[in-house]
Amino acid sequence: MAIQKVAYLGPEASFTHLATKALFQNDLLVSTRTIPECIESVVNGKVDIAVVPLENALEGTVPLTIDYLFHEVDLYVIAEIQSPIEQHLMVHPNNEKKWEEINTIYSHPHALAQCHKYLYYRFGKVPLEQSTSTAAAAKFVSENEQDYIAAIGNSSAATEYGLSIVEHNIHDFHFNHTRFFVLSKSNLCIQKIGQIDEVKTTVMITLPKDDRSGALHQVLSVFAWRQLNLSKIESRPLKTGLGQYFFVIDVLEDERTPMMVGALEELRALGCEVKSLGSYFTYKT
Amino acid sequence: MAIQKVAYLGPEASFTHLATKALFQNDLLVSTRTIPECIESVVNGKVDIAVVPLENALEGTVPLTIDYLFHEVDLYVIAEIQSPIEQHLMVHPNNEKKWEEINTIYSHPHALAQCHKYLYYRFGKVPLEQSTSTAAAAKFVSENEQDYIAAIGNSSAATEYGLSIVEHNIHDFHFNHTRFFVLSKSNLCIQKIGQIDEVKTTVMITLPKDDRSGALHQVLSVFAWRQLNLSKIESRPLKTGLGQYFFVIDVLEDERTPMMVGALEELRALGCEVKSLGSYFTYKT
Known part of the structure; x- marks a missing residue:
């Protein structure tokens, strides 16, 4: 290829x-x-x-x-x-012995949130600073040895920027x-390589404009009576006003099966706008 | 009082x-x-x-x-x-005349996202820096006059920190x-004062553990056949693994009405965990 x-x-x-x-x-x-x-x-x-x-x-x-x-x-x-996703606390190697005296911790807001409890109980008084990525935080720490600061990120970031991991797996939740x-x-679906779990289709659905009561229930009925399994449903703002959403639905089925073709047709017949992102396999690393 | x-x-x-x-x-x-x-x-x-x-x-x-x-x-x-929410671009008053030469723009990530198109077309090459709040960005700009930097925030932040608004309403979408x-x-619901639009109840629902296909459809049926209007449904991760969610549902009804009492009882009978945050009025400012 x-x-x-x-x-x-x-x-x-x-x-x-x-x-x-x-x-x-x-x-x-x-x-x-x-x-x-x-x-x-x-x-x-x-x-x-x-x-x-x-x-x-x-x-x-x-x-x-x-x-x-x-x-x-x-x-x-x-x-x-x-x-x-495994988050570690890392410092400049020259600060490894006095790492508990760090005075600021840098990371991406998601990583800081993922380690919220650890940070609250272990470093409750140490200010947290947001970075644009965990790797950017690691880079910043590598360049500011004199400042006694730490970053939260993955082991690859520690290797890339020559930092020492002083606490492993500080994220609050497993899984x-x-x-x-x-x-x-x-x-074009990427071909199966190695172990595959499931095929999924992601569709984005906008409800009919008249916004009648129970429209979302009707949308889910389209999948439910066909016993099509949904692995996710999520609402996101349409950006037209508070309370107006589109829905992202993951269906555990290939969109080219007769059941899925029928479901998507029925949704459009109900007056929904349907944007399919296609069907795809999941790869676990 | x-x-x-x-x-x-x-x-x-x-x-x-x-x-x-x-x-x-x-x-x-x-x-x-x-x-x-x-x-x-x-x-x-x-x-x-x-x-x-x-x-x-x-x-x-x-x-x-x-x-x-x-x-x-x-x-x-x-x-x-x-x-x-109205976002404005603001600079130190001494930089007001040369504001188009600013070299960095500070704000909260949400505010930067809300002005994404404006920033992309007007200041595509100017770096954006994240702050913990729009007010913190304004404060930082007020303290760093020499740096030719700008903040995005509300008019109250401009007043509070003595900044000059150089572009009004730079957010991408109305509403x-x-x-x-x-x-x-x-x-205790806060009593009506002034104009009230609606009463709402927010409930947080965890589906039964056996996770049978169509469980969410069943939950929505509880509301649909009673013609209880939902103004919002959203999934959030249970933090137990990918694909496991709880649902936040806003119902346009007081939870003490017989229909709502019946709906919440029925949800529990279906095996759902239901956490109600109570009923409340909406105030528009």
């Missing part, structure tokens, strides 16, 4: 980078700074594929990803990657995984 | 502060630094009431508020405030409102 260009939400050593490396071992990986930039790079044809975070088991959906896929672009999901979407302009 | 102590998510001149001042004009307002600190202050009895942001019309739910109310505490919503929850230990 030809080498593909794959954009990921960077910087290097970010969780998205780790997930991308696991699925695209022989391709050319390109770091991008923001989720819109990463998604636009596949729209513009600068790359063939983009990998962005979609949902964390603790923090929930990454709103920017879902909203951008709904409002701004027409792309397909060709695979999903699920990766464990902390993140889902990443692999996006492309073509609706 | 006795003066009440009301905690709000600060700092002074934050959007939450503005909303709180509108509803509690004669009470003692206390600034808190984080959403958990604000909520805990009413749990600990340091204050009588806490006001926190719940949901923005563009960005969606504030995950920390919903998750903290579900996982950590047992409080009631005694009122909801809905306020318009940008935020909902705030007014929280208390007692389940």
Whole structure:
């Protein structure tokens, strides 16, 4: 197979980078700074594929990803990657012995939230500072040895920026995984490689404009009487006013099966707008 | 009525502060630094009431508020405030004439996201820096005149920190409102004052553990056949693993009406866990 260009939400050593490396071992990986930039790079044809975070088991959906896929672009999901998220406390190696005297902790807001209890009980009086990514926090700590500061991030960030991990696995909850979407302009499901769990279809549904009572119940009936299993339903603002939403639904079925074809037709007949992101396999790293 | 102590998510001149001042004009307002600190202050009895942001019309739910109310505490919503959110670009008054030469823009990540298009087209090459609040960004700009930097925030922040607004209403979408929850230990609805739109009940529902297909459809049926109108449904992670959620549902009905009493009983009979945050009126500022 030809080498593909794959954009990921960077910087290097970010969780998205780790997930991308696991699925695209022989391709050319390109770091991008923001989720819109990463998604636009596949729209513009600068790359063939983009990998962005979609949902964390603790923090929930990454709103920017879902909203951008709904409002701004027409792309397909060709695979999903699920990766464990392990957060560690790291300092400059020269501060390793006096790490308990750190006076500021840097990380991405999601990582700080994932370690909320640890930080509250262990470093309740130490200020927390937000970074644009866990890798950026690690980089900042590596460049400011004199400041007695720490970063929270993954082990790859510690390696990349030469930091010492002084506390492992400080995230509050086990089972902390993140889902990443692999996006492309073509609706071609990435072929099975290795162990596959399930096939999924993601559809984004806008209810009829008359907003009659029970419209969402009607939408779910379309799936329920066909015994189509939903693994997720989530509401996101339509950006037209408080209380107006679209719904993101993950169905555990290929959209090309007769049952799914019938379901999507029925939804449109009910007056819903339906945007399908396609069907895809899940890869666990 | 006795003066009440009301905690709000600060700092002074934050959007939450503005909303709180509108509803509690004669009470003692206390600034808190984080959403958990604000909520805990009413749990600990340091204050009588806490006001926190719940949901923005563009960005969606504030995950920390919903998750903290579900996982950590047992409080009631005694009122909801809905306020318009208007974002302005502001600089130090001494930089007012050369404001188009600014080299960094500071604000809260939500405010930066709300002005994403404006910033992309008008200041595409200017780095954006995240602050813990729009007010903190304004304060920082007021203290760093020499740096040619700008903040995005509300007009109250400009007044509070003596900044000049150089571009008004730079948020991308109209109809940008935020909902705030007014929280208390007692389940007493704040009495009607002024114009009231509606009464709402917020319930948090966990599906039965056997996770049978169509369980959410069954939950919605409980409301649908009673013609109880839902103004919102949202899934949030249970923090037990990817794909496991609880649901936050807003019903346009008082929970003490016979229909609502019946609905909540039926949900429990179906094996759902139901946590009601109580019934409350909406105040628009």
